[in-house]
Amino acid sequence: ETGVTQTPRHLVMGMTNKKSLKCEQHLGHNAMYWYKQSAKKPLELMFVYNFKEQTENNSVPSRFSPECPNSSHLFLHLHTLQPEDSALYLCASSQDPGLAGFTGEQFFGPGTRLTVL
Amino acid sequence: GQSLEQPSEVTAVEGAIVQINCTYQTSGFYGLSWYQQHDGGAPTFLSYNALDGLEETGRFSSFLSRSDSYGYLLLQELQMKDSASYFCAVGVAGLNAGNMLTFGGGTRLMVKP
DSSP, X not given: OOSEEEEOSEEEEOTTOEEEEEEEEOSOOSEEEEEEEOTTSOOEEEEEEETTEEEEEOSOOTTEEEEEEETTEEEEEEXXXXXXXXXXXXXXXXXXXXXXXXXXXXXXXXXXEEEEO | OOEEXXXXXXXXXXXXXXXXXXXXXXXXXXXXXXXXXXXXXXXEEEEEEOSSEEEEETTEEEXXXXXXXXXXXXXXXXXXXXXXXXEEEEEEOOTTOOXXXXXXXXXXXXEEO
């Protein structure tokens, strides 16, 4: 595997289900991100992890719970979601700017298309 | 907070030149990035400007004016495969926050024969 991978690619869940999205990066990066992309809306940054530590939570509802066990893996645990949470969830990674300087470059996975019924 | 403005749609013909503008309001500004996203695909990085001026990469160029809080992406010799959404994104300062970016709403470019 190369780059950033995400599983599953598609997910349909009911409002009472619990599911998890997985992201893995094979680039040796230290920072990982979760974004939400809804139709006709900008990419919304949800969470940032740098060296496994959460450094940003962009006022995300608690029904979204991130987990970063190491610098290569990132999870997004979902529970009691609402239909308005249906969207494309994108994971991205980047090098830490402390090592390489701020480059403005993030590497994105293909996303998980989530539908909440 | 941060806000970015870019046109929602642009249409051009094959072989033409198109410019996609982006204005921003932000604090702790590091630089301006551009990303391309085809339908059903992931955003892919195109360019990054930290300093004023024009950066050229093949058919694509990106410009930044920090004093005007303005930048643009210039696409030359348009090809059908350039039909995609283009996002500007500002890099913002954040303690231990990696390459943190705030994205604009995206410009959908349609290239016609």
